[in-house]
Amino acid sequence: MQAHLDGESRYLGYACSYVPLEIIMAAGMEPFRILPQPAPSEADTYIHPQTCFFAKSLLASLLKGVYSQINGIVLANSCDAMSRLADLIQQYSPDVPVVFLDVPKKKDADSVKYFTTELMRFAKRLTAQYQISGITEENLNKEIKACNQVRRLMEKVFALQTGGSRVKGSDIFKLYIEGTRQDISHFTEGINDFLTKIQPIGPSDAKSRVVFTGNGICNASLIEHIENAGVAVTVVDTCLGERHYGTLVEEDTADPYEALAKRYLMKPPCARMEGIGQRIIQFKEKVASTTADGVICVVPKYCDFLLYEIPLLKDNAGVPFLVCENDYSMDNEQINARVDAFLEMLERGGENA
Amino acid sequence: MLKNILEFVEQQTTKTLQEKTNFRAAWYNEWFRLFLKAYEPDTKVAYTSSYAFPMEILAACDVIPFDFEVAGSIISSTDMAIPTMEEAESHGYSRDLCSFHRTDLGAVFKNDFPEPDLLITTSYYCDGKAKTNDILSHMLGKEAFLLYTPREINKDSISYVVKQLRQVASKIGEVTGQQFDEDRLKETVRQSNQSRTTHLKLLDVLKNRPFPWNGSDFIAYSINGNLFNGRPIREKLDNILLEELKARIASGKLRPERHRAYWFAWFPVYPSNLFETMRDNQISVALCENFQMYWDEIDENHPFEGLALKCLANPFIGPTSRRIEGLDFIREAFNIDCAILFATPACRHSKSAFRLIQDSLAARNIPFLMLDIDISDPRGYAPEQVKTRIEAFAEMLDNGHGV
Numbered sequence: 001m002q003a004h005l006d007g008e009s010r011y012l013g014y015a016c017s018y019v020p021l022e023i024i025m026a027a028g029m030e031p032f033r034i035l036p037q038p039a040p041s042e043a044d045t046y047i048h049p050q051t052c053f054f055a056k057s058l059l060a061s062l063l064k065g066v067y068s069q070i071n072g073i074v075l076a077n078s079c080d081a082m083s084r085l086a087d088l089i090q091q092y093s094p095d096v097p098v099v100f101l102d103v104p105k106k107k108d109a110d111s112v113k114y115f116t117t118e119l120m121r122f123a124k125r126l127t128a129q130y131q132i133s134g135i136t137e138e139n140l141n142k143e144i145k146a147c148n149q150v151r152r153l154m155e156k157v158f159a160l161q162t163g164g165s166r167v168k169g170s171d172i173f174k175l176y177i178e179g180t181r182q183d184i185s186h187f188t189e190g191i192n193d194f195l196t197k198i199q200p201i202g203p204s205d206a207k208s209r210v211v212f213t214g215n216g217i218c219n220a221s222l223i224e225h226i227e228n229a230g231v232a233v234t235v236v237d238t239c240l241g242e243r244h245y246g247t248l249v250e251e252d253t254a255d256p257y258e259a260l261a262k263r264y265l266m267k268p269p270c271a272r273m274e275g276i277g278q279r280i281i282q283f284k285e286k287v288a289s290t291t292a293d294g295v296i297c298v299v300p301k302y303c304d305f306l307l308y309e310i311p312l313l314k315d316n317a318g319v320p321f322l323v324c325e326n327d328y329s330m331d332n333e334q335i336n337a338r339v340d341a342f343l344e345m346l347e348r349g350g351e352n353a
Numbered sequence: 354m355l356k357n358i359l360e361f362v363e364q365q366t367t368k369t370l371q372e373k374t375n376f377r378a379a380w381y382n383e384w385f386r387l388f389l390k391a392y393e394p395d396t397k398v399a400y401t402s403s404y405a406f407p408m409e410i411l412a413a414c415d416v417i418p419f420d421f422e423v424a425g426s427i428i429s430s431t432d433m434a435i436p437t438m439e440e441a442e443s444h445g446y447s448r449d450l451c452s453f454h455r456t457d458l459g460a461v462f463k464n465d466f467p468e469p470d471l472l473i474t475t476s477y478y479c480d481g482k483a484k485t486n487d488i489l490s491h492m493l494g495k496e497a498f499l500l501y502t503p504r505e506i507n508k509d510s511i512s513y514v515v516k517q518l519r520q521v522a523s524k525i526g527e528v529t530g531q532q533f534d535e536d537r538l539k540e541t542v543r544q545s546n547q548s549r550t551t552h553l554k555l556l557d558v559l560k561n562r563p564f565p566w567n568g569s570d571f572i573a574y575s576i577n578g579n580l581f582n583g584r585p586i587r588e589k590l591d592n593i594l595l596e597e598l599k600a601r602i603a604s605g606k607l608r609p610e611r612h613r614a615y616w617f618a619w620f621p622v623y624p625s626n627l628f629e630t631m632r633d634n635q636i637s638v639a640l641c642e643n644f645q646m647y648w649d650e651i652d653e654n655h656p657f658e659g660l661a662l663k664c665l666a667n668p669f670i671g672p673t674s675r676r677i678e679g680l681d682f683i684r685e686a687f688n689i690d691c692a693i694l695f696a697t698p699a700c701r702h703s704k705s706a707f708r709l710i711q712d713s714l715a716a717r718n719i720p721f722l723m724l725d726i727d728i729s730d731p732r733g734y735a736p737e738q739v740k741t742r743i744e745a746f747a748e749m750l751d752n753g754h755g756v
Contacts, residue, residue, distance in 0.1 A: 050449075050698050051705040077504065080480045084705035087673045091709055102504045105476055105483065110520075111501065114513035118503070272480070274499045276487045302449055304701065308484040311445030312491065325447075 009183075010130065013073040013096075015058060016082065017244040017270065018103045020119060020260045022147050024074070025184070026139040027126045032070055033180035033240075035218045036061035038329035040301075046088055052081040053300045053328035054216040059085055062093040072097040072129065074122075078272055079305055099125050105274050107265035115261040123257075140256040144249045146184050153191040154245035160198070161234055162289060167198050169212055169233025170223040176240035177220070206232035208346040211287050213237040214298030214324075215270070215306050221330050222298065222339065229343050234290035243268045271305035279309065280316045287317050294320040294346045296339060300328040320346060354433055355424060355465045356392050359385045376594045377570065383586050384577060388427075391419045391467040397529050398469045400489065402482055403580040404643065405475040405667070406500060407660040409545050409651075410518060412583030413538040414525045419467060421489065422482065423577045425456035426622040428465070429729040434623055437463065438730060451699035452730035454485040461492055470528045472497040473521060478669045479702045498524060502664050504671040514661035522657075535656065541583035542656040548582065551591040552646055558598045559640065560687055563607040565598045568628045568638035572620045575644035608632060612750045613639035615683060615719075617676070617694040617710065618703045623731040627724075630740045634747035639687045642668070642676060673706040677713045684717065691720045691750055697728035722746045 009030040014021075021031040040053040042060035049056075061067060073096050075086040090098050102118050104111040123135045157175065160167045171194075178190050207230040212223055217238050226233055237243075246268040250259040269279060287295060295317050299306045314321040322342040324335050366382035369375055391398045396417055401408070403420040411418045428437050429452070438452060440459035448455075460466045472495060474486040483499055490497030498521050503510035526533040559566065574594075581587035601607060614631075616638045621627060631638070648666045651659030668675040683689060692714050696704040707723055714721045724742065727733060 046708045048696065048701075048705045048707050051701055055705075080702040081705055084673065084701065087706045087709055090672075091712075100504070104501045104503075106499055106501050110513060110516045114503065114509055117509040121505075121507075271484075274483065274487050274497070276484075277491050280491075302701070304450065304480055304699065305484060307447045307450055308454075308481065308488060310447075312488065314445055323445075 011070040012099070012126075013067060013070045014075075015073070016076045016078040017239045017267070018076050018078060018264055018272075019074045019101060020122075020264055021184075022140060022143040022249065022256075022260060023119060023123050023126065023135065025143040025146070026135045027123070027130065027132050029071070029126070029130065029132075030183055034058060034061070034067065034070075034073070035177070035180055036066070038218065038327065039064075040328060046092055047084065050302055051084070052079070052216070052302045052304075053326075054303070055081040055085045057328055059088060059093075062089055062096050065095075067096065070096065072099055074099045074101055076101040076103045078103070078270075079303075081302070081304075097129060099129060104265065105272055107269075107273065112258070112261045112265055115265055116255070116258045119257045119261055137256055140260075141252055144256060144259065145251055146188075148248045148251060150179075150184060150188055150191065151245045151248055153188065153195070156195055157191065158242060158245075168227055169236045170220045170227055171198070172241070173217075173220045173223050173236045173238075176236070176238070176244075179244075180240065206230060208232070208293040208343065209234045209291060210343075210346070211235045211237060211290060211292045211295045212298070213283075213295060215239060215303050216300035216328050217298055217330065218328065219330055222296075222324075222335065225336050226296065226339060226343065229340065231343050231346070234292050235286055237286065239270055243270050271309045276309060276312060280312055283313055284316055284318060287319060292319055294322065294342065296322045296324060296342065298324045298326060298330075301325055354463070355428055355460065356389070356467075358427055358431060359389045359392075363389060374593060376590065376597045379593055380574065380578070380590055383590065384423075384580060387417065387580065388419060388424060391417045398467055398471075399525065399528070400469045400472040400474075400486065402474045402486075403582070404576045405478055405482075405664075405669075406473055407518070407582070407663055408579060409541040409583030409656070409660060410522055410538065411473075411525070412541040412544070413534065414522075415529050415531065416470070416525055418580060419469065420577065420580060421457045421466065421485070422453050423580065424466060425453050425460060426577075426729060428460060429453070429456050429622045429731075430624070434729065434731060437465070448730075449699065451479070451481045451485075452697070452727050454481050454699075456729055457485055458488065458492075461489055469493060469495050471495060471524060473500070474498075475500040475502055475664070477502050477667060477702075479700065481699060496524070500664070502667070502670055506662070506665045510665060511658065511661050514664055515657045518657045518660055538656045539653050542651045542653050542659060544585055544588065545583045546650050546653065548588040548591060549646065549648075549650060551588050551595065555591055555595055555598070556640075556644070556646060558595060558602070559644075561598075561602050561607075562613070562688055563610040564613065564637035564639050565601045565607055568616070568631060568641075569620055571638055571644065572616060572641045573622075575641050576619070608637075609635055610637045611635040612690050612747065613637050613688050615639065615680075615687070615689045615692040616641040617692065618642070618700065619695050619697055619728045621695075621726055621731075621734065622729055623734070625726075625731075625734060625739070626736045627726070627739055627743070630743040634743055636691070636743070636747055636750075638693075639689055640683060645679075645683075669702070673709045677710055680713065680717060680719075684719065689719065691722070691746070694721070694723045695728075696723050696725045698725070700728070720746070720750055 011032040012029045013034045024031040036057040039060040040056035043056045209232045249263040253259045363385040366378040369378040437459035438455040441455040522533040648663040
């Protein structure tokens with residue numbers, strides 16, 4: 001169990017960057033990002049084996065009671081696997097109530113309007129489920145500001161990497177992990193501390209530079225492996241990073257739910273959203289702006305959304321691109337060996353892997 | 354290649370129909386002729402997902418609906434299945450992705466599909482379909498439209514779907530150069546309601562014991578019959594089928610059956626021994642979930658609202674529990690004594706929560722078989738294994754075991 005569950009607060013787990021933390025916080029609960037330990041096969045009797053290994057590991061953890069201290073879990077229709085996971089948790093892990101959130105896969109004005117109403121329903125579900133007297137606009141605006149403060153600080157962290165790798169990718173990823181373990185006030189202090197104490201590294205020392213992207217990454221082992229090979233990780237682009245912290249919510253608006261709906265649909269998208277063309281452009285810019293020599297894309301087995309996008313991302317990256325499909329555990333000698341071969345190829349100025 | 358298949362089958366079925374009326378020939382003839390039109394110059398073509406998108410809207414426009422998944426299934430029923438999927442795989446599309454979609458992508462890489470003017474799909478049934486629509490749109494440089502259908506039915510979700518349907522109608526109008534005609538939509542909705550009545554009659558006839566049709570055609574028609582929704586031909590085809598089934602029942606020459614299955618999801622579109630083995634073991638597909646009538650009559654005076662409700666009522670939206678609602682009624686009405694889930698590897702939305710379906714059936718003492726067989730990729734299909742599993746299931750049913 002992640003360390004900060006103190007037994008005093010009421011915790012609401014979540015597993016996707018599309019869940020609006022501000023509403024959970026305004027309800028007087030602590031959002032708690034669940035990064036289950038890899039145990040995909042332990043859930044196979046409940047969820048079909050050919051399902052995303054992250055979703056399976058999450059179910060296995062809940063069935064084992066690993067997260068018995070949380071008061072419930074918010075699951076969004078992030079993907080088919082997560083939607084089905086919600087069905088299964090409701091039935092087979094009834095001690096962990098599920099609060100479902102329907103997030104459109106589009107971001108036009110009608111979708112924002114609909115999502116605004118869905119967020120209001122979500123708030124009502126929370127208040128009903130947890131017998132909360134109500135979520136006031138004042139509280140919501142206060143939590144929006146608190147979350148925005150973290151986002152602004154994280155923007156500074158991301159900026160450290162723009163145009164040159166001045167901090168280690170593994171350090172940034174560990175900061176992401178801290179973000180899942182700490183409440184917002186401690187995490188705000190943590191980022192400030194990080195920004196104060198960070199030891200810049202010289203980009204010229206690196207043999208080459210890679211963008212590290214993907215989904216379902218639960219620890220820094222592979223990033224450290226890359227860095228130990230003398231390669232700089234210029235961006236750590238996962239749903240714990242920019243996709244989670246990018247884009248501010250408009251503050252002090254008359255309709256904070258609408259402000260939230262806009263931000264959560266407009267934030268840096270994950271592959272669940274429609275519009276692959278736009279994502280290709282953003283991805284190319286990311287690779288170009290960090291002057292990366294290559295891309296390492298990590299994808300858990302059966303993560304369909306990313307698997308569909310990978311060929312186009314690879315074709316448009318403009319640099320060699322390695323796909324590391326994995327069992328979500330990351331501690332894998334086979335992957336390390338493939339990454340080593342890729343890095344060696346980059347050093348020699350090679351082509352797509 | 355696809356066009357050649359379409360032409361060949363269209364010619365063959367036309368010949369058959371010149372000799373006598375036959376449902377299968379009429380169905381294939383209409384289906385293949387419709388897809389052939391998509392290749393004609395100056396024709397406006399909309400890629401779509403006929404089993405999900407309300408086809409009444411397309412029927413109200415001068416645009417040819419080309420269901421890219423159904424078209425892919427035609428390729429997958431031939432020797433071109435593997436080369437077409439390999440084309441997509443050679444471009445980096447993983448074999449873990451839906452084989453239907455690999456076929457579609459391969460067909461586009463091979464310039465085998467007609468050129469679309471617009472690509473329309475829905476957020477349900479699966480993520481992969483919407484993603485493929487997005488990718489095809491990017492590859493072909495044509496606009497994509499995703500009908501996002503929320504999980505709950507409430508005034509906000511109805512209003513959201515209505516707005517999207519109006520938006521897509523307007524986009525089709527832009528493509529065809531004609532303003533969308535709402536009166537024409539009322540006509541197609543009226544037509545759809547009429548077909549609904551015939552569909553209910555069909556469901557009634559299908560309750561006959563022994564089952565008067567065959568499993569593979571039943572499941573196939575439950576999916577691609579939707580291509581004709583809102584068009585008079587749908588009602589005509591259903592009526593031909595209805596008369597054929599009645600005649601078969603009246604003849605008394607139906608195949609013997611010992612067991613009647615409720616069928617979840619899809620079927621292998623390539624040649625297989627699945628249904629032959631079921632027939633040999635006297636197991637019928639008495640009802641497939643896609644053929645159920647899940648929607649109420651559409652309000653002809655408010656066609657967009659009515660169609661929005663039809664979309665939202667689809668049991669494939671929302672929790673898995675919606676797919677198993679009404680099991681007691683189905684069991685009784687159709688004399689179901691077993692159930693089969695066709696679990697194609699990439700169909701996460703349909704099969705990931707198989708356990709809920711299994712347990713729900715077990716609670717009713719209905720034996721359940723999950724068949725992990727690919728829908729469209731024949732590589733890995735093991736006929737002997739399928740035969741063994743079906744035979745074992747039949748034996749278990751005969752012995753009264755197996756929940």
